[in-house]
Amino acid sequence: MxxxxxxxxxxxxxxxxxxxxxxxxxxxxxxxxxxxxxxxxxxxxxxxxxxxxxxxxxxxxxxxxxxxxxxxxxxxxxxxxxxxxxxxxxxxxxxxxxxxxxxxxxxxxxxxxxxxxxxxxxxxxxxxxxxxxxxxxxxxVVVGDWAILGAYTNVHQFVKIGAHAMTGMGTSLQQDVPPFAMVQGSPPAARSFNLEGLKRRGFSAERIAAVKQMHKLLYRQGLTLEAAREAIEALAQETPEAADDVALMSGFLNQATRGIVR
The missing domain is CATH 2.160.10.10 (Hexapeptide repeat proteins)
Structure with a gap:
């Protein structure tokens, strides 16, 4: 009872x-x-x-x-x-x-x-x-699995936060945060990807390397969002073990409606 x-x-x-x-x-x-x-x-x-x-x-x-x-x-x-x-x-x-x-x-x-x-x-x-x-x-707002929102994070309506993403303390979001990204600030910027979180969740070295490459394509090589998206989709052939991770990122980018934090 x-x-x-x-x-x-x-x-x-x-x-x-x-x-x-x-x-x-x-x-x-x-x-x-x-x-x-x-x-x-x-x-x-x-x-x-x-x-x-x-x-x-x-x-x-x-x-x-x-x-x-x-x-x-x-x-x-x-x-x-x-x-x-x-x-x-x-x-x-x-x-x-x-x-x-x-x-x-x-x-x-x-x-x-x-x-x-x-x-x-x-x-x-x-x-x-x-x-x-x-x-x-x-x-x-939509928040994916395993995401972590730091203290005093404020999120604007209709924003999407991808799986395994993380925000730092005091972050103010008005745009979407891709999966695996670590963002912080107001206005926010992508600082890195959630390496430690992926290790704790048992991601293999190959999967982590693919996530790192996706982060580089989005944030470190000066590509347009469309060019980065095309390059990310090609990673599924290069690293079959990370195909689900690539699909997660590609699906998110295709559905982003407010632009992404860059």
Whole structure:
């Protein structure tokens, strides 16, 4: 049975899995579903049409599923979907989506969301990301798997951040960040590629060499973006082991709508 503190308020209709823990003074609204093993700390508010998976750890004072900070929002039943095994620290604010997009804000699995992080409406965050304290992403932002946002990173609406990318502290993004890139500053600049992160994730020497070459083509050889894209696509033939990494980069560059940080 769920372990619910007597001071918590659970509205009729809320669905709590077995072994869910709800701390003192937390409020769980009627359209919320929380999966087994998830712990909700004290003084949290979880509202809206919010679905939370298994084995999440939600710390005190988090606010999840609130209305989007969008003047066009008219109380439509849009959603927030959170996966499994996420850590959501103090004062995080995640909003539901809007009908101007797909109507869903989503956070995948195994993410580490530090204090005061904000997911605005219609954001899509993948798996195994890290958002350091006060990382804030505006509406419709897409963040790929394994990305790391440094403390006080601010991201403009509709920006895309590729898988394995990393931002330094205080970075302000108005353009897309390609996969594997390390960017920092305001305005931001690409400093390097995420070598240490790739080593930790078990990338082979051949794959790392291909990622390094893609970084050189984008940032170190004075090529136009179109020329760099063509040269990157050719790498798949030269290094078959890195074909998926090349496809990841090529697909991202082909879909970039705001230009990329260069």
């Amino acid at each position: 769920a372990n619910i503190h007597p001071t918590a308020i659970i509205e009729p209709g809320a669905q709590l899995g077995d072994s869910v823990t709800i701390g003192p003074y937390s409020i769980i609204r009627a359209h919320v579903s929380i999966g087994e093993g998830t712990t909700v700390g004290p003084h949290c508010v979880i509202e809206g049409h919010t679905t939370i998976g298994r084995d999440n750890r939600i710390y005190q004072f988090a606010s999840l599923g609130g209305h989007p900070q969008d003047k066009k929002y008219a109380s439509e039943p849009t959603r927030l979907v959170i996966g499994d095994r996420n850590t959501i620290r103090e004062f995080c604010t995640f909003n539901i989506g809007t009908v101007q997009d797909e109507g869903v804000t989503s956070l995948g699995d195994d993410n580490w969301m530090m204090a005061y992080t904000h997911l605005a409406h219609d954001c899509r965050v993948g798996n195994k990301t890290i958002f350091a304290n006060n990382a804030q992403i505006a509406g419709h």
